[in-house]
Amino acid sequence: MRFTSLLSLFLVASAASLVAASPTPQSNPGDVDSEYDYVIVGSGAGGGPLACRLAMAGFKTLLIEAGGDANGNVNVSVPGYQAVVTQDPKLRWDIFVNHYKDQNRAKRDPKYTYEVGPYQYHVGPNPPPGAKEKGILYPRGSMLGGCVTHNALIWIIPHARDFDLIATLTGDNSWIANNMNKYLDRVLTWLPTEPTDPTILLRDLPLAQHLVGGASAAGVSVPLLTPLVNLGNLLLNSPNNRALPNRDAYEGYFQVPLTMKGGTRMAVREHIQRTVEAGFPLTVQTETFVTKILFSNATDPSTKPRATGVEFLKGAYLYKASPFYHPSNAAAGRGTVRAKREVIISAGTFNTPQLLKLSGIGPRAELQRFNIPVVKPLPGVGTNMMDRYEISVNVKHPEDFNVLDGCHFDLKPHDKCLTQWLTKPDILAARGAYTPDIDLSIFGGPLNFQGYFPGWHDFAVRDHKHFSWYSLKAHTRNRAGTVELRSADPLDQPLINFNYFDEGTREGGADELDARALVQAIRQSREALKAYYKYPILGGTPWTEEKPGPDVQTDEEIKQYIKDEAWGHHAACTCPIGTDDNEMAVLDSEFRVRGVDGLRVVDASIFPDIPGIFIQSAIFMISEKAADVIIQEAKNETKRMF
Numbered sequence: 001m002r003f004t005s006l007l008s009l010f011l012v013a014s015a016a017s018l019v020a021a022s023p024t025p026q027s028n029p030g031d032v033d034s035e036y037d038y039v040i041v042g043s044g045a046g047g048g049p050l051a052c053r054l055a056m057a058g059f060k061t062l063l064i065e066a067g068g069d070a071n072g073n074v075n076v077s078v079p080g081y082q083a084v085v086t087q088d089p090k091l092r093w094d095i096f097v098n099h100y101k102d103q104n105r106a107k108r109d110p111k112y113t114y115e116v117g118p119y120q121y122h123v124g125p126n127p128p129p130g131a132k133e134k135g136i137l138y139p140r141g142s143m144l145g146g147c148v149t150h151n152a153l154i155w156i157i158p159h160a161r162d163f164d165l166i167a168t169l170t171g172d173n174s175w176i177a178n179n180m181n182k183y184l185d186r187v188l189t190w191l192p193t194e195p196t197d198p199t200i201l202l203r204d205l206p207l208a209q210h211l212v213g214g215a216s217a218a219g220v221s222v223p224l225l226t227p228l229v230n231l232g233n234l235l236l237n238s239p240n241n242r243a244l245p246n247r248d249a250y251e252g253y254f255q256v257p258l259t260m261k262g263g264t265r266m267a268v269r270e271h272i273q274r275t276v277e278a279g280f281p282l283t284v285q286t287e288t289f290v291t292k293i294l295f296s297n298a299t300d301p302s303t304k305p306r307a308t309g310v311e312f313l314k315g316a317y318l319y320k321a322s323p324f325y326h327p328s329n330a331a332a333g334r335g336t337v338r339a340k341r342e343v344i345i346s347a348g349t350f351n352t353p354q355l356l357k358l359s360g361i362g363p364r365a366e367l368q369r370f371n372i373p374v375v376k377p378l379p380g381v382g383t384n385m386m387d388r389y390e391i392s393v394n395v396k397h398p399e400d401f402n403v404l405d406g407c408h409f410d411l412k413p414h415d416k417c418l419t420q421w422l423t424k425p426d427i428l429a430a431r432g433a434y435t436p437d438i439d440l441s442i443f444g445g446p447l448n449f450q451g452y453f454p455g456w457h458d459f460a461v462r463d464h465k466h467f468s469w470y471s472l473k474a475h476t477r478n479r480a481g482t483v484e485l486r487s488a489d490p491l492d493q494p495l496i497n498f499n500y501f502d503e504g505t506r507e508g509g510a511d512e513l514d515a516r517a518l519v520q521a522i523r524q525s526r527e528a529l530k531a532y533y534k535y536p537i538l539g540g541t542p543w544t545e546e547k548p549g550p551d552v553q554t555d556e557e558i559k560q561y562i563k564d565e566a567w568g569h570h571a572a573c574t575c576p577i578g579t580d581d582n583e584m585a586v587l588d589s590e591f592r593v594r595g596v597d598g599l600r601v602v603d604a605s606i607f608p609d610i611p612g613i614f615i616q617s618a619i620f621m622i623s624e625k626a627a628d629v630i631i632q633e634a635k636n637e638t639k640r641m642f
């Protein structure tokens with residue numbers, strides 16, 4: 001079998017320049033009208049680009065976002081702080097999920113977390129008495145731009161098969177990859193991406209030694225005596241080169257571009273800001289939490305319900321997943337807004353199904369259990385959840401990597417990396433490579449990365465002696481994840497079960513195949529670590545493997561490690577597009593929620609299958625596609641009227 005592996009250097013160094021604080025694209029509550037053409041809930045990868053496009057087409061558009069605007073927060077703008085920012089309590093939601101429903105099994109993961117006080121956590125075994133079981137932290141951002149404003153900025157375009165599959169499934173040929181290319185072109189009109197500076201490697205040869213080891217293990221020929229020359233050339237390639245006829249299976253060593261400009265994070269948040277500043281009819285309402293979609297004709301079963309608007313609460317940190325949640329936060333009031341044309345839900349993989357269910361769209365029995373009046377029974381809402389599986393190999397050196405000299409990641413004057421970032425806006429933040437493969441991407445970097453848990457960033461950079469190869473299985477087979485209501489309170493986080501491996505999809509040995517691919521990933525990471533010793537010319541010191549550790553050698557032992565400790569962070573597919581005859585399909589191929597009028601979903605939850613390697617590119621593309629479909633339909637209606 002051929003496989004593609006992506007080796008990239010996650011240099012948690014520092015890059016970019018401080019953007020002068022520009023005006024926040026937020027209107028005062030008083031400025032909000034009571035009626036818009038389109039009302040969009042959620043300003044992330046799905047909702048943000050769509051809102052901009054609808055406004056640019058002249059439609060009066062309201063974009064509602066639960067979080068605030070992180071404008072001017074250095075945690076957001078410095079790419080090197082992409083891990084720090086996920087811990088920022090102003091911006092994060094502490095969502096907890098189950099990898100396994102069986103809690104005893106779940107606790108085999110050292111990342112299993114307990115609550116010991118409000119938003120105070122104990123991670124790992126031996127919790128203090130009275131600690132409450134929470135599960136596994138799933139990082140989420142709530143702010144203008146959604147998770148895109150705190151993500152790792154990695155920009156890799158989806159595979160052709162991701163879209164061709166939707167075309168085949170639905171018979172809607174507008175989804176064919178060749179046609180989807182035009183939406184990628186539209187994304188690139190507002191999204192800057194940048195490679196990073198390869199000379200970083202010259203500043204830390206032992207670190208470069210790991211990278212060349214990785215290249216060598218991936219089958220790239222790297223001369224033993226002049227390894228850097230070759231590596232430097234290889235890293236000039238981009239994994240996103242659409243001109244390569246077989247890009248999706250291309251063997252090579254590529255760098256990973258980031259969504260930034262001049263070394264400063266720039267993506268959806270800034271696109272929204274520019275669209276408002278350009279005077280298009282876009283109103284952005286931050287710190288506003290939507291609790292319900294409103295329908296007309298919802299009670300008479302002989303009529304088709306129509307979404308007419310939404311109900312919301314006004315205030316910051318209203319959702320209980322926010323560490324700053326307090327019951328008094330909602331004091332700023334509540335209200336409703338009408339959508340003349342449509343309501344579009346873009347609240348993300350967890351919140352979109354939650355909001356649909358709270359509004360009466362979902363599995364009938366579940367809605368009835370919480371006394372929610374059924375508007376339209378749709379059994380597929382909150383099912384079919386997919387994610388990547390990710391796993392790491394972590395080693396420790398006796399000495400520090402000097403590329404991290406002076407990096408404290410704390411924004412204080414002693415943080416030389418920040419000082420360097422402030423004065424030299426073009427240093428590398430991440431860089432990588434690409435090779436043949438089975439859908440595995442392998443990233444490397446000078447940090448101790450073992451997945452997400454409260455304080456994961458502090459742990460990852462506690463010292464500068466660790467190096468991690470971290471693997472991501474892109475197209476997993478498990479679609480057994482669910483998002484269910486915990487209560488009828490819209491401010492409670494839902495119950496999220498991923499049902500990993502043998503607890504999930506098993507047809508055709510799906511669970512075994514996924515686990516086996518990850519075993520291969522661990523073995524390949526170890527090959528890379530072995531190949532490190534082929535390049536002593538770069539002067540690196542010997543490492544010791546801490547995780548999985550020397551005791552984990554056989555396939556069975558490695559598989560157990562994977563089942564215990566794997567994680568993901570690209571959850572998707574909870575409101576899947578599907579065919580008319582599939583009762584589990586939530587959307588039609590034009591993003592419409594089945595069985596109701598005036599309501600669509602546009603975010604990570606729409607995919608029938610998880611796309612690509614890194615998911616934001618695919619979401620940006622479907623956001624542009626949704627805008628096209630919606631605008632086209634509106635134009636058709638106008639034509640019919642005259």
Ligand SMILES: Cc1cc2nc3c(=O)[nH]c(=O)nc-3n(C[C@H](O)[C@H](O)[C@H](O)COP(=O)(O)OP(=O)(O)OC[C@H]3O[C@@H](n4cnc5c(N)ncnc54)[C@H](O)[C@@H]3O)c2cc1C
Pocket residue numbers: 041042043044045046047064065066067086139140141142143144145146147148150151152153154155156288289290291346347348349351352355569570571602603604605614615616617619
């Ligand atoms: C730590 C981390 C790193 C990542 N790194 C990468 C990466 O490097 N590359 C990549 O391609 N992908 C990455 N991702 C994934 C990617 O960022 C997300 O998958 C993507 O942003 C999801 O888009 P979305 O539109 O579905 O939801 P989101 O971007 O999560 O946006 C949803 C928005 O809706 C708002 N909202 C939710 N409920 C309500 C409500 N009831 N009322 C009002 N507003 C509401 C939320 O506050 C949020 O802002 C990363 C994700 C995380 C968490």
Ligand SMILES: *[C@@H]1O[C@H](CO)[C@@H](O)[C@H](O)[C@H]1NC(C)=O
Pocket residue numbers: 073074075084085086087088089411
């Ligand atoms: C950045 O995030 C950290 C948490 O990781 C937080 O302590 C700090 O206050 C944040 N900085 C800013 C400028 O908000």
Ligand SMILES: *[C@@H]1O[C@H](CO)[C@@H](O)[C@H](O)[C@H]1NC(C)=O
Pocket residue numbers: 296297302303304305306
């Ligand atoms: C409600 O249903 C009736 C009958 O089908 C229809 O004429 C009317 O337009 C519907 N109202 C709305 C707001 O959709």
Ligand SMILES: *[C@@H]1O[C@H](CO)[C@@H](O)[C@H](O)[C@H]1NC(C)=O
Pocket residue numbers: 629630632633636
């Ligand atoms: C709009 O009308 C055109 C031409 O009649 C048709 O091909 C297209 O499918 C319609 N689009 C939508 C979104 O209704």
